[in-house]
Amino acid sequence: MILACAEQVSRRYGEVLALDRVDLTVRAGELVGLLGPNGAGKSTLMNLLVGLRRPTAGRVELLGGDPRDPASRRQLGVTPQETGLPGTLRVGEVVDFVSAHYPDPVPRGELLDRFGLTDQVRRQTGGLSGGQRRRLAVALAFVGRPRLVLLDEPTTGLDVEARHALWESIRGFHAEGGTVLLSSHYLEEVEALAQRVVVIGHGRVLADDSVAAIRGIVGVRRVSLVADDLPALPGVVATERVDGRFQLLTTDADQLVRDLVATGVTFRDLEVRPTSLEEAFLAITAGDRPAPTPA
Numbered sequence: 001m002i003l004a005c006a007e008q009v010s011r012r013y014g015e016v017l018a019l020d021r022v023d024l025t026v027r028a029g030e031l032v033g034l035l036g037p038n039g040a041g042k043s044t045l046m047n048l049l050v051g052l053r054r055p056t057a058g059r060v061e062l063l064g065g066d067p068r069d070p071a072s073r074r075q076l077g078v079t080p081q082e083t084g085l086p087g088t089l090r091v092g093e094v095v096d097f098v099s100a101h102y103p104d105p106v107p108r109g110e111l112l113d114r115f116g117l118t119d120q121v122r123r124q125t126g127g128l129s130g131g132q133r134r135r136l137a138v139a140l141a142f143v144g145r146p147r148l149v150l151l152d153e154p155t156t157g158l159d160v161e162a163r164h165a166l167w168e169s170i171r172g173f174h175a176e177g178g179t180v181l182l183s184s185h186y187l188e189e190v191e192a193l194a195q196r197v198v199v200i201g202h203g204r205v206l207a208d209d210s211v212a213a214i215r216g217i218v219g220v221r222r223v224s225l226v227a228d229d230l231p232a233l234p235g236v237v238a239t240e241r242v243d244g245r246f247q248l249l250t251t252d253a254d255q256l257v258r259d260l261v262a263t264g265v266t267f268r269d270l271e272v273r274p275t276s277l278e279e280a281f282l283a284i285t286a287g288d289r290p291a292p293t294p295a
């Protein structure tokens with residue numbers, strides 16, 4: 001059963017095409033990661049799916065209806081990227097306020113316990129640490145026992161321990177049958193939680209596949225060196241020459257370096273480093289673009 005979908009959705013903000021003919025389907029019971037660099041269009045897609053904005057073109061559906069219709073959002077839980085909590089209200093009061101909107105909310109104690117906020121129940125939200133505030137914002141998405149939860153970069157600003165605790169809560173919800181769409185910059189986070197990853201870059205869906213398949217793509221390394229010329233080498237996904245340095249992208253840097261040495265070509269100043277997510281995807285998607293002319 002499909003709980004959320006976007007079909008050929010585009011969204012324009014003036015001159016900026018934030019989403020370009022995006023297709024996405026989230027089925028009941030899935031935990032889907034939306035992965036992409038800054039400005040890729042993740043938040044825009046989430047905002048369309050929850051009815052905060054309208055697509056410029058294409059169609060979005062949420063829980064069988066139009067997301068802009070409040071009835072479609074009754075079984076939805078959301079944590080947007082930025083949340084404002086009333087600073088003078090206590091944590092317990094905020095939870096009670098949100099709970100009051102639902103017929104069968106998760107009991108306050110249980111919710112706070114699940115999100116590690118039990119000791120903060122009497123604290124004013126204005127006095128919480130950034131991480132505690134974020135945990136509360138995420139917890140509120142779960143109050144109404146939603147069928148589907150959309151979390152926009154839920155662990156931003158959390159330290160490692162808090163991040164892992166939050167992952168546990170999200171996993172717990174999913175294990176009980178809940179459906180989750182969560183966005184992240186971090187492959188590590190998506191890997192820890194999701195089975196399926198949708199990669200977005202420059203407003204387009206670049207990949208929609210299993211975590212393992214995406215891992216393979218993002219495992220690209222950048223081997224860079226200075227040389228007068230280089231022969232063609234196996235396993236190179238993309239080659240660039242910038243300021244006299246060759247930049248080779250490959251999924252097996254060790255083998256590439258062995259092959260390079262075997263060619264006998266003279267080179268110096270060898271560097272091997274991981275590519276950023278953005279670089280990796282640019283490289284993959286630039287596959288059919290001609291390499292830049294040597295400087």
Ligand SMILES: Nc1ncnc2c1ncn2[C@@H]1O[C@H](COP(=O)(O)OP(=O)(O)OP(=O)(O)O)[C@@H](O)[C@H]1O
Nearest residue numbers: 013016017018036037038039040041042043044045
């Ligand atoms: N309200 C807006 N007005 C104008 N441009 C916008 C607006 N919201 C988003 N954009 C632009 O749309 C593009 C996609 O932004 P979006 O926030 O959806 O990306 P994102 O993947 O969520 O990024 P981040 O990871 O930085 O949150 C960006 O170029 C952004 O500047």
